[in-house]
Amino acid sequence: MSKVLFIKANPKQEKDSFSLWAGEEFIKLYKMKNPQDKVIEIDVYNTNIPLIDADVLNGWAKLQSGTPFENLNDAEREKISTINKLTDEFVAADKYVFVTPLWNFTIPPMMKAYIDTVCIAGKTFKYTENGPIGLLKNKKALHIQASGGIYSEGPFKEMELGNRYIKTILSFIGVTELETIFVEGTAIMPAEEIKNNTLNKIKEVANKF
Numbered sequence: 734m735s736k737v738l739f740i741k742a743n744p745k746q747e748k749d750s751f752s753l754w755a756g757e758e759f760i761k762l763y764k765m766k767n768p769q770d771k772v773i774e775i776d777v778y779n780t781n782i783p784l785i786d787a788d789v790l791n792g793w794a795k796l797q798s799g800t801p802f803e804n805l806n807d808a809e810r811e812k813i814s815t816i817n818k819l820t821d822e823f824v825a826a827d828k829y830v831f832v833t834p835l836w837n838f839t840i841p842p843m844m845k846a847y848i849d850t851v852c853i854a855g856k857t858f859k860y861t862e863n864g865p866i867g868l869l870k871n872k873k874a875l876h877i878q879a880s881g882g883i884y885s886e887g888p889f890k891e892m893e894l895g896n897r898y899i900k901t902i903l904s905f906i907g908v909t910e911l912e913t914i915f916v917e918g919t920a921i922m923p924a925e926e927i928k929n930n931t932l933n934k935i936k937e938v939a940n941k942f
Contacts, residue, residue, distance in 0.1 A: 735767070735770045735771075735828055736771050736773065736825060736826045736828070737763070737771065737826065737827065737828045737829070737830060738773050738775060738823065738826045738828070738829050738830070739772055739773065739774045739775065739830045739832070740775045740777065740829065740830065740831050740832065740844070740847065741753060741756050741774070741775070741776055741777070741832040741833075742777045742778065742832065742833045742834075742840065742841040742843055742844035742847070743778070743832070743833070744778040750834065750879070751834075751879035751916045751919045752832050752833055752834045752877060752878065752879035752916060753832065754928070755877050755879065755914060755916050755931050755935065756830065756832035756877050758931075758932065759830065759877060759935045759939060760772060760830065762935060762936065762939045763830075763939050766940070773822070773826070775847070777841075777844055777847045780847075782815075782819070782843060782846045782847050783812040783813075783815050783816055783846075783850065784846055785846075785849050788806075788808040788809050788812050789809070789812050789813060791809060792805045792806075792809030792810070792812065792813045793813070795809070796813075815850075816850045816853070819847070819850040819851060820850060820851050820856050820857070821856075823851040824851075824856060824857060824869065826872070827872055828872065828873050828875075828942065829872070829873075829874040829875070829903075829908070830874070830877070831844070831874065831875070831876045831877070831899055832876075832877045833877070833878055833879075833895060833899075834878070834879050834880065835880035835881075835893070835895045836895075838884075838892050838894045838895065839894040839895045839898060840895045840898060840899065848902055852902060852905070852906060856868065857906040858905060858907070865905065866907070867904070867905055867908070869907035869908050872908045872910070873908070873910040873912075873942065874899075874903055874908050874910065874911045874912070875913070875914065875942055876896055876899045876900070876911060876912070876913045877913075877914045877916065878896050878914070878915055878916065879916035879919055880895075880916070880917050880918075880919065881918070881919050881920030881921070882917065882918065882921065883917045883918055884915075884917065885913075885915040896913050896915070899911070912938050914931065914934050914935065916931050
């Protein structure tokens with residue numbers, strides 16, 4: 734049995750979002766093909782995800798200096814404890830499905846906040862004399878990204894920083910097996926055509942994910 738994290742980042746309802754629609758279609762098919770697997774849904778817009786703020790940085794600094802966890806102040810303990818839970822959940826998973834729209838050429842801020850809670854030195858990567866190395870091995874990921882224009886290829890390819898960021902950060906922590914489903918042209922192409930093309934890709938990826 735594999736543990737799958739279904740991590741989605743869009744405050745819209747599914748009926749108003751191509752990315753959420755595609756994510757739900759993929760998970761529905763994946764569950765049919767892999768009924769023994771456990772899928773855990775994380776909606777980053779409806780989950781308590783601490784930002785890396787002064788409380789977190791101060792708390793980490795205190796812990797590194799030898800201060801016992803129970804001696805941190807309430808805000809530091811609460812936020813660091815939540816980050817630890819999110820990190821441990823991420824480490825324990827076997828597969829990851831990230832679902833995002835492309836906002837201002839990159840991922841939504843709450844997805845970035847989530848990634849900040851799981852990209853933790855000593856847990857998902859470590860520093861060595863030869864540079865940082867990822868600690869997560871034998872895991873795989875899928876990124877589903879919707880965008881109004883075409884950014885996976887063509888003249889605007891260099892402006893696409895969402896999937897490139899997901900790929901870079903996952904590789905950094907050791908997850909090098911990444912599939913991508915681009916749901917593109919949602920502002921310029923007929924919705925039915927986009928959905929039909931996307932469903933074909935979903936079936937292709939689901940068969941091997």
